[in-house]
Amino acid sequence: VVPGVLGALVLVLLLENRIRGVRLLRSAFALPFAFSVASASVVFAVFYNPASGVLNGLLSHLGLGPVGWLTESRYALFSVALTTVWMNLGYNVLVLSAGIGSIPGEVVEAARIDGASGLRLARSITVPMLGPNLFFLTVVSTVHALQSFGQIHILTKGGPDGSTRTLVYSVYEKAFAYGSSDFGTASAQAVVLLLVVLACTAVQFGVLERKVHYA
Template identity: 50%
Template sequence: MSELEQAIPLSRPESRTVPAVRSRRLSLHRLKLREQLLAYLFLAPSLVLFGVFLFYPLLQSVYLSLHSTDPAGRIAGFIGFDNFAALLSSGLFLKGIKVTAMFTLLTVPAGILVSLVLAVLTRHLLRGKRVFQLIFSLPVVMAVGSAAVIWKFLFHPTLGMLNYLLELAGLPPVAWLINPDTALLSVSLMTVWMNLGFNYIMLSSGLLGIPEELYESARMDGAGGSTLLRRITLPLLSPTLFFVLVVSVIGAFQTFGQINILTAGGPIDSTNVFVYSIYREAFVNFRFGMGSAQALLLFVVILLLTLIQFKWVEKKVHYQ
């Protein structure tokens, strides 16, 4: 150090900036903490609703699945994983999953395909477009119970409209809900119609997001209708199709209302989907432990199916 520096001590710049930096960091930390508290304050009503109607029932199901209940539905004792072992060894789980998987295969692809065809046909409809859109969207406003009652009259073996139309066509009547071979197909037909409104609205909205200039450019290059569908419509509509697929699969595995009203799981358990089996075990036989174990297994199955769809099916989705 030189004599001049010793005679006139100079203050270091960093010594003055350290307190300012610390003060700035403290203020930023307080601001961030205040924003987080404000965010949680706005989220509090939703978190309370989720806690009361989602998390608490989930924890209660876990608790009940580890206990046995008496005929009145009261807790009898802790049995661990015996409910799960009995459920898997009895074949009830596999049978319910098999019926539910068949129901899903009958409803999800058909529902998406019919809705896609209707959405594509009404996209370029010039006259009466709003009327057709209203008609195709009507099922979304109907309750499951009301729709099931209407279709129960349509499926009536002697007074139903469907068998009446078959007789007019010279065909024999069908025991829609009575025959085990046709019961699941009949309920699936009603479910496809009931889900038509939601699927149609979602796919129509997705089609509106596709620029018309792409179709005009492709037509100028000589592309036909099938080429436009394969090269433009389906790739650009794939995010909406993927969303509808995931929601439809989850909804199919949670189906209950139409099964309860139309067939009550019969005949011969041909329509005994997994959710109806849970209802029967818990609220008919008052075996809440077994019903809770089934509900948890169904949750695991739906979670795995959703993860599989996001892992493999989403690879075919074009987000740009």
């Protein structure tokens, strides 16, 4: 959640600079939004391939040994999380770009007249005015993270050694996978997941929303 939201924020702030080809860059960074979960997972499965993957190819050029991105427990969850961050990046960029576009021009111009620019302008004007958008993305990204399933099923199937078995994937395994029909346990886990989502959302509304500036 944190890398996905903060990464999108950094990209959007950088794209606000008047540079050549900025529209092309915005489209490129928003491109992940067009990918389905299955498509993105298959693409990253190619990247993570231990024999012919792009990432291990880069490591070999640096003189480093191959890494089992999806086959070693210490790397598997990080690899799935990285895939999830990339998948959500496009949507986050779109939402924050729309938020920046809605900031009143006179507010930014007044800040520039007072001498604010660069990091000062971003910290004092842009980021506070993006408060509602950042709050929305934090809540939505948290719910999506807790409900992650497709990328786990395609990339690791909960392995290795259960290192990527989330609560959602455990519900699937108990109820449907490998001929299992333990619907009682799966239903109990689904209720627990609902309570976790409600608790996280309640905490975010109770803590983060107080710091949101609604223009």
